[in-house]
Each structure stands twice: as structure tokens, then as C-alpha cells.
Amino acid sequence: MDELIREILARPEAGGEVTVRGWLRTARHAKKVSFLEVFDGSCMAGIQAVAGPECARFEDEVRGLGTGCAVEAVGELVDSPGQGQRFELHAREVRLVGGVDDDYPLQKKRHGFEFLRTIAHLRPRTNTLGAVLRVRDAASRAIDDFFHERGFVQLHSPVITLSDAEGAGDMFRVSTLDPSNPPRDDQGAVDYKQDFFEAPSYLTVSGQLEAEIGALALSRVYTFGPTFRAENSNTSRHLAEFWMVEPEVAFCEIEGLADLAEDFLKSVFRQVGEKCEDDLAFFDARIDDSVLSTLEHVIEQPFERITYTEAVEILEASGRKFEFPVSWGADLQSEHERFLTEEHFGKPLIVTGYPKGIKAFYMYCNDDDQTVAAMDVLVPRIGEIIGGSQREHRLDVLKRRIADQGLPEEEYWWYLDLRRFGSVPHAGFGLGFERLVQFMTGMANIRDVIPFPRVPGNASF
């Protein structure tokens, strides 16, 4: 395969023949020379192919090229006499590989993101979406690298599950039964015994419980895969299908988990910052001018750590009028989280020790019997980006909490078994991958940081 534009632009010096294949971002035709801005998606920058009358098919083909055309250009790589680029390609030959009809919807001018979502098959060719997808890829790689460097094993958790074990939100049903005429049992209820899995089945809302199985055998595991929520959430921070990262660590308590979360974010930001310098500079210039300073903040500054109780005290002492009142025992609202991370501390913040009444049954109950070893990482602009906890590993306490919350103990038989057979303290967290990409790029809407967003009422493409 030929060099990508990214590789050509990284050459130490000009010289030699190169071949560039890609799409035209724009074509500028002057009297005797055409400037073709070719990009191939390998980096933010394109390469300028310069074609004059000596170029093959100049009059009959090159002069008619326009935005969107797929081309192959062959010629010499030379130092550019013009401003704005180091090298350019003096084309000996330009070949039209694929033309465009004149209703090609992408212009060189800026489009609204709303419109671009309606042409999701073409939007990766825009500067912004191209940069998003490269940053997304770099972040994905950085996550895998981070965990593997620390001895984690990636666990492939199932996408289809039988029960809503965590109690986290509405689930999508998976079935092969005929929806218009399902088989019925004696009571007239739908007979899932005849369904594919012989039981009601759903798309996963979390790989956490499976990750706990992995951690209690392999010590350190993480899952990284698609997750589904059938909730009618219409916000710029929610998707019905999103990717979640869930590490789970044996012999780890809440402080160790907070350390892991902080190291994790710092490491991923550092690696993406190194790999995607141009893309992040683009986001800083065109999308949100706090992108680069945020990157630096996350990497350089230690995260603030406070308890839920301290958070409530700070909020109460702030003198700020909140829409939702602050009181010990109530969950922190978005406005509270944003005040703390954006205004009070001005940097990422780790909050631990939430009241047990507002958190899930599997979280480790602290000695005060009032709070659990839960942990949220809050960041400016996004709010909660990571949520996690030390897990309750004591069988008797876990059974009591399941009973307290009115959950059916028999459905958690294997989860309880893990507490009967060599139980150890363990902890883990979940990170919404798209929220991380949003945080890194400054993109306002989560639908623009995933190639094919699924939201209520829309799963096009």
C-alpha cells in the first residue's frame, strides 16, 4: 500500500515521487493551474496537489474536478512556495477515481451538526467528524494500552443477558417470538419458554457483574464494549447504545480505585494528546477553546478528593441558590456537581462515601452503616464521567442489602456464590466512552462523537 498523507507530511524533507489517493476537500482553478486539496482521513491536514497544463488529462479532466471527487495524484513532492503548507505535490498525473453528482451535500463551508447527522454516511469526510473519529480511535487504543501495561486482562462480557441484575434502567428485549402472535401459557401470559433462550432476554446494561467474576479469578480485568439503555432520555449526554469501559480489580479497596481512576484519565489524556495533536488543536480553535487547557489540567493537576459529606458542607456554605435543595441523604444534582467541579475546585473531582440509601445494593457498606464506598469522578462541562465502587464482598451484608432493596435473592445465586467461595475485597468503575470523547474534544452533543448514534426515535444508518 502507498503512504498515507499523514506519513508523507511527516517526512523530513521533500523530494521523490509520491502517490496520493483520497477525496477533494476543495479545488481551486486558476487560469493555468489547478490546486487540489486532497485528504485521505489519515490526519487533519490534506496535501495540495498542483496541476498545470503539463499534467496528464489537464484540460479534459482536472479542470472539472470539484469538492468530493475521489482522485489519485502522482507527482513529485516539493517544498511549497505558498503559505499554509510545508510540502505540495507537483502532479504529473491526476486520475479521477470516482466523480460526484452535482447534488453532493458537503460543501467547503461549515455545516450544522444537526444536518450532518442526517447524512451520517458522508459526515466522516468533514474535518470535525474525521477528527472525532481519530480521537475516538486513539482513546480506545490508549485505554487498552493503559490496562494491559498494568496487567489487566480484557474480558469479553456478553451483550445478551437474562436479567436486569443491576436494576439500572430499562432494557431492550431480545426475542425471536412473533410479536403479533406470541405463544401463550395456561395463564394467557407470553410463554418465554418457547423463546430462543427459553427465558425473557435483554441487551446488557452493564458488564459489571461479569467483570466481578473475571476479577475473582484473574485479579485484574476490564470490559470494553457496547451497552444498551432503553430509557427515553433526550439529552446531549445520552445514547441508547454506547460503549462502556469497566475495570474490576481484586484485592482493591476504594482508595485504590480512586487512584486507578485518576491514573487512568491522566494516562489516556496524555496518550491521546501526543497522538492527536493536530486534531485537538482543531477542536480548541473551532469547537471549544478550553480543550487544550482542559487536557493540560487533567494531565498535570492532582484531582481533588472529597467525601460526599464534605461536598454537602461545601454546597451548603456556598451561599448559592440551587434549584434543587442540598441536604445530606439526597443525591447530588447536575447543578451541584457542576458547581463543585467547575466553580469551587475548577478541576476534576473525586467524591466518595455516598449515603447507602441512594446507591446500588452491591456497594460496600462502610463501618458507619450510613454510607457506602461509592466513587464518582466529576469533570467540568460533562459532570459525572466515572462512577464506581468497592463491592460488598461479605456474604451476610450483601444478602441483607438485597433483602432491604426488595430484590429477588434467587436471581443473584451465582453473584452470592462468589462471596461463599474465596471472596476478597474488590472494586471497579464504569466509564461512558462517548462522554470521555466528548470531554476530550469539547463536542457539545454526544451524538456527534459516535459514528452511528442510536437515540429514542432514531436508529438510521
Added chain:
RNA sequence: UCCCCGGUAGCUCAGCUGGUAGAGCAUGCGGCUGUUAACCGCCUUGUCGUAGGUUCAAGUCCUACCCGGGGAGCCA
């Protein structure tokens, strides 16, 4: 799901207190001795989201619905 805002040309938008629709860009054509989201000239483009209603007259006012955006809840 709730609250607020919006839907006008392919795109981005303007259109005041109702008087039969406009600009830039894109497309097409022509020009320009190297351009940088090039520039200059000419041309084309509309069931003004949908359905009703008020009025001599509705893009403009009213009602309902659909779609989108922002915020909230839920959460990741």
C-alpha cells in the same frame, strides 16, 4: 417524560406592527499568471415542517400534530 426555543432554496440564515419570498455559499456557465473555506461576473433554485382555523389578505396570528435543538429528570 417535563420545560423553553426553533422548522423559509441543496447548505447557513434574514424576512419588523399580517399585504402574494430574499442574501451568502453550493451547483452550472464565463473570467482570473500560485491559490489557501481563493477571488470576480452571470444564471438557476422554494407545496415558507404537516393539517386545520381566523382574515379581503397568513412565512408572519391561533390550535393540533410531526421533527430538531437547549435545559431538566434518569444515568454512563
